[in-house]
Structure formats: C-alpha cells, structure tokens
Amino acid sequence: MAPKYITVSQLTYALKRVIEDNVSLEGVWVQGEISNFTRHSSGHLYFTLKDEGACVKCVMFKSQAWTLKFRPADGQAVDIQGRLGIYEKSGQYQLYVDIMEPAGLGQLYQAFEKLKTKLEQEGLFDQARKQQLPPLPQQIALITSPTGAAIQDMIKILHRRRPNLDILIFPAKVQGADAPQSLIKALNEAARFRNLDLVIIGRGGGSLEELWAFNDEGLARAISDFPKPIISAVGHETDFTIADFVADLRAPTPSAAAELAVPDESALKRNLANLQKRLANTVQQKIQSYRRDLQRLKSSRVLVAPEQGLNIRRQELDMLRERAVRQLRQDLYAKREQYYKILGKLDALSPLATLSRGYSITQKADGTFVKNSDLVENGEMVKVTLAMGVLSCEVKDKYKGSQLK
Amino acid sequence: MTKPIEGKPSERNYEEAVARLEEIVGQLEAGNLALDASLSLFEEGIGLAKYCSEKLDAAEGRLQILLGFNGDVPTIGPFKLNPEED
Numbered sequence: 001m002a003p004k005y006i007t008v009s010q011l012t013y014a015l016k017r018v019i020e021d022n023v024s025l026e027g028v029w030v031q032g033e034i035s036n037f038t039r040h041s042s043g044h045l046y047f048t049l050k051d052e053g054a055c056v057k058c059v060m061f062k063s064q065a066w067t068l069k070f071r072p073a074d075g076q077a078v079d080i081q082g083r084l085g086i087y088e089k090s091g092q093y094q095l096y097v098d099i100m101e102p103a104g105l106g107q108l109y110q111a112f113e114k115l116k117t118k119l120e121q122e123g124l125f126d127q128a129r130k131q132q133l134p135p136l137p138q139q140i141a142l143i144t145s146p147t148g149a150a151i152q153d154m155i156k157i158l159h160r161r162r163p164n165l166d167i168l169i170f171p172a173k174v175q176g177a178d179a180p181q182s183l184i185k186a187l188n189e190a191a192r193f194r195n196l197d198l199v200i201i202g203r204g205g206g207s208l209e210e211l212w213a214f215n216d217e218g219l220a221r222a223i224s225d226f227p228k229p230i231i232s233a234v235g236h237e238t239d240f241t242i243a244d245f246v247a248d249l250r251a252p253t254p255s256a257a258a259e260l261a262v263p264d265e266s267a268l269k270r271n272l273a274n275l276q277k278r279l280a281n282t283v284q285q286k287i288q289s290y291r292r293d294l295q296r297l298k299s300s301r302v303l304v305a306p307e308q309g310l311n312i313r314r315q316e317l318d319m320l321r322e323r324a325v326r327q328l329r330q331d332l333y334a335k336r337e338q339y340y341k342i343l344g345k346l347d348a349l350s351p352l353a354t355l356s357r358g359y360s361i362t363q364k365a366d367g368t369f370v371k372n373s374d375l376v377e378n379g380e381m382v383k384v385t386l387a388m389g390v391l392s393c394e395v396k397d398k399y400k401g402s403q404l405k
Numbered sequence: 406m407t408k409p410i411e412g413k414p415s416e417r418n419y420e421e422a423v424a425r426l427e428e429i430v431g432q433l434e435a436g437n438l439a440l441d442a443s444l445s446l447f448e449e450g451i452g453l454a455k456y457c458s459e460k461l462d463a464a465e466g467r468l469q470i471l472l473g474f475n476g477d478v479p480t481i482g483p484f485k486l487n488p489e490e491d
Binding site: 134135136138139146152155156159162163164165166167168169170171189192193265268269271272275276278279282283285286287290 | 418419420423426427429430433434436438440443444447450451454457458460461462463464465466467468469470471474477479481484486
C-alpha cells in the first residue's frame with residue numbers, strides 16, 4: 001500500500017474537525033486554576049487553565065471579557081464554558097472562553113434557585129407577610145460587621161437624617177462559613193430588645209461568595225420570623241440574596257437602607273412647624289373675624305345709641321306737651337276774653353256804675369239795704385256808699401213817699 | 406370646650422397624627438365651621454402637634470453596641486465612628 005501524504009495544513013484541519021465537531025464536548029464546563037494570566041492591550045485575555053495533571057491554553061476575547069463580573073488572576077479556580085479549537089499557526093489547541101465564573105458559582109446558583117423556589121412556595125416571600133416600616137423609628141438595630149465601611153456609612157446617614165435616633169449595633173460576622181450562625185445569633189439577641197422599632201441587616205459589597213451567608217436558609221427563616229420590621233441591605237444594587245426576598249424591605253445598598261429606615265427629621269420638623277403656624281393662624285383669623293362681626297353688631301345704631309330711640313319718643317312727648325300747653329293757653333285766652341266780656345257786662349250792670357251817676361246806697365249796720373224809710377229809726381246810724389267814698393250818717397227825719405223835697 | 410377629642414394622640418403613630426393634623430388645618434382653613442367646632446378642632450390640633458413634636462424629640466441619639474449577654478442582662482457599650490472614615 002502506497003503511503004498516503006497529507007500536508008500539515010490538511011492534518012491540522014482534520015484534527016480541527018475532530019476536536020471542534022466533537023459533540024461530547026459541547027456545552028461542557030471546564031474547571032481549573034488560572035495561571036500565566038495576561039490581559040493584552042487589545043482587551044483579549046490569555047491564560048492557561050490547569051489542574052494537577054494537565055493544562056490547556058485559553059483565550060477570552062474582548063467581546064466576552066467585558067461581561068466578566070470579577071477580575072481573574074493567577075491561582076484562581078474558575079469554571080469555564082467555551083469551545084475547543086486549534087490555532088493552526090502554532091499548532092496548539094486552545095479553549096475559546098465564552099463564560100468564566102469563579103469555581104463553584106454554578107453550583108451556588110443552583111442551590112440559590114432551589115432554596116428560593118422552596119421558600120417562595122412556603123410563602124415566605126408573600127407580600128402579606130411583610131411588615132410596614134415604622135414612620136418614625138426611635139430605636140434602630142444594625143446587624144452587621146462593626147468594622148466594615150457599611151456600618152460607618154449607615155450610621156452617618158442615619159445620624160444626618162435623624163440626629164435623635166438611638167442606634168444599637170449587634171455585631172455579626174458577615175462572610176465565611178460561620179457567618180449565617182453569627183447573623184442568626186445577632187437576630188435572636190435583637191429580638192430581646194422590645195423597644196427596637198426596626199432592624200437593618202446587611203453588609204457592604206463583595207464577591208458572590210462573600211455575600212453568600214445571606215442566602216442561608218436558617219438566616220432566611222430567622223429574618224422571616226423576626227417580630228419587628230427588617231430591612232435587608234446586602235452588597236450592591238445588582239446583588240440579590242434570599243435575605244432580600246424574606247426581609248420586609250430590600251434596600252439596594254446599606255446606605256440606601258439607612259435612607260429608607262428613617263425620614264429626614266429636619267423636613268418633618270419644618271412640615272410640623274408649618275402646620276402649627278397654619279393651625280394657629282386659622283383660629284386667630286376665625287376669632288378676629290368673629291370679633292369683627294361682633295364689633296360691627298355692637299356698632300349698629302340700636303345698640304350703640306339706644307337713647308336715640310328714646311330721644312325720638314322724648315321728642316314726640318315734647319311735641320305733645322307743647323301742643324297741650326298751646327291748647328291750654330288758647331283755652332285760657334278764650335276764657336279770659338270771655339271773662340272780660342262778662343266783666344264788661346257786669347260793669348254795666350254794676351251798682352257802682354249807677355253810683356257814678358250820683359246815686360248812693362244806704363245800708364243798715366247789719367248790711368241790710370235800706371230801700372224803705374220805714375226800715376230805719378230816727379237817730380239810727382246808716383252807712384251811705386257813694387261812687388267815691390262812704391259816709392256814716394245819722395237819720396234825722398223820715399218821710400213817706402219817694403220824693404225828697 | 407370639653408368635647409371629647411376623637412382618637413387620642415397616643416393611639417396614633419406619627420404618620421397618622423400628622424395626617425390628622427393636616428386634615429384639621431385643612432378644615433379650619435376652609436373656614437366654614439362654627440366657632441365651637443373650630444375651637445375643639447384647634448384644641449385637638451394643638452394636642453397632635455405637641456405629640457408629634459415630642460415623638461420627634463423622644464429618642465436620645467445614642468450610638469451603642471451590644472457587647473454580650475450576662476444571662477438575661479445585655480452589656481452595652483458606646484460605639485465610636487471610625488475617625489478615619491469621617
């Protein structure tokens with residue numbers, strides 16, 4: 001049999017087909033440790049993935065590399081999904097990386113999803129279970145690491161928004177294998193403080209493994225059972241943990257939790273002062289308006305000058321009186337006229353008028369008019385009244401008849 | 406002016422108290438109430454304002470850390486903000 005020759009390129013191509021078309025390698029994850037890591041100026045990543053027995057060259061192009069959620073480094077264990085290929089020019093097979101994650105993350109995700117589904121089915125995430133946050137907490141608990149930046153941020157923000165707030169810190173480990181137990185213990189301790197209004201449980205940002213304590217089932221149940229409202233604040237805005245789902249409120253970050261936990265006290269005070277001012281104004285205005293009404297009524301004529309009414313009556317009375325007086329005067333005058341008339345008549349009839357014509361009246365001492373000489377005796381004293389003056393006379397003689405001769 | 410104030414302030418939380426206060430101020434500002442009614446509302450409003458003010462000032466602004474439990478008795482100490490972080 002004649003030997004069959006193929007070119008290097010043909011050989012390489014054939015191998016390429018064998019490797020690249022191998023269905024059993026499709027979608028497989030490769031686990032190993034990074035070494036000889038280089039980030040090329042083009043943005044592509046080159047490194048070797050190795051374990052105790054073997055190694056494989058890897059390349060992650062810029063188009064995939066920018067999606068990485070961590071910074072790969074030598075010595076780091078990673079899980080990689082990609083496709084195997086051959087770089088013809090160097091005759092090397094290598095792994096073209098599509099996805100790279102810190103090792104074990106995939107399993108963590110699976111565990112996370114499983115626990116999430118389980119607790120969700122139990123109803124631990126139900127909105128009905130969530131407690132309302134107190135509108136104005138007096139005492140708040142922070143369950144977190146006492147040494148991290150997160151606690152400093154939270155205290156500063158809480159203090160700025162509500163200087164009067166009482167803050168009680170329950171120190172806990174927030175990462176590592178014993179972190180869940182430490183967090184649960186802190187929760188149990190906090191539950192013994194009856195005056196607490198609210199709890200913030202959380203930590204600052206970190207890798208997924210560092211945040212993993214907050215995906216613990218025991219911790220989730222402790223949060224769910226906690227008698228007071230809880231805000232979870234784990235990592236950054238993009239990090240979601242089981243604690244976030246069971247908490248009464250999820251804050252995207254510890255700082256945000258502090259903002260959500262307490263209202264801005266100065267704003268509340270301004271609002272309250274404004275309300276108090278308006279309250280006082282309304283009643284003052286009301287009273288002033290009533291006072292004005294009252295003043296207006298009081299200044300009305302009938303109340304201010306009741307004498308005016310009297311005056312009218314007084315005037316009427318005066319007029320009546322005047323009329324009466326006038327009437328009386330007229331009457332008097334008429335009477336007087338009449339009197340004078342009668343007087344005139346009397347005068348005409350008066351004996352005095354007769355006397356003025358030269359007649360005289362003779363009366364006895366007892367006043368009897370002497371009309372007949374028989375009525376007197378000689379020597380008797382009689383009174384003779386003349387028109388002017390009176391005579392006292394003695395009767396000397398008496399004569400019968402009417403003629404004096 | 407002895408008309409009972411509906412809902413004692415102590416039975417409300419801050420938010421409800423402020424909401425009621427807003428309501429009262431609104432009613433008073435509308436101004437079509439009898440003097441007696443306004444004054445009893447005013448009285449209630451003053452009570453609510455006092456309550457809210459007290460609520461705002463109730464806490465003491467303490468910053469403390471739990472050091473541990475001695476049986477049932479918690480040991481609490483002051484907590485200092487890290488000065489370098491300030």
